[in-house]
Amino acid sequence: DAKTTQPTSMDCAEGRAANLPCNHSTISGNEYVYWYRQIHSQGPQYIIHGLKNNETNEMASLIITEDRKSSTLILPHATLRDTAVYYCIVRAGNYGGATNKLIFGTGTLLAVQP
């Protein structure tokens, strides 16, 4: 079972920041938070991941609370092409073997409105 909970859906106006929340209250000390998205009919796409510090890359920013029980993915200037299902996943940080599997939940359908 997925260890995260996310809202089922969210709307965002084009050009505005999209803030997608995720709760992971049972996260363990060695577990990372990963975000993927799936645009309709395509394969999932990696966005970003983090352990406890905030992270930023060319796609998004990831804000993790100090207690690590929740996080927020921020798309700074959402476009219509960002409409997708966004998945928040927690996973152990040690690489290899069974820890390599990603357990996807139901995700958040982000609809960017023109």
Add this chain to the structure above:
Amino acid sequence: DTAVSQTPKYLVTQMGNDKSIKCEQNLGHDTMYWYKQDSKKFLKIMFSYNNKELIINETVPNRFSPKSPDKAHLNLHINSLELGDSAVYFCASSQGGATKFFGPGTRLTVL
């Protein structure tokens, strides 16, 4: 250049048939995966191979047999297809970790 490619993109077949889906990655990754996305859109891992060795097998029926001829390829062969096998199958690869690159998917429809 396509990082992870799958063929075919669409596959329509009759119950009881045997079919294969092919996957290739040109990223030099050491680990490849098969995921299944059912009609309710749940994505679930099926298999994982690391350097041609099976490391994850998520209680998938033994009608499903993955084959990894080399590090860059992971094919999925399905025997005696059933209606419930209809789904989108995604191949993925990674270099040891969870940052995975997924292929475009193969939509399998069993009639």
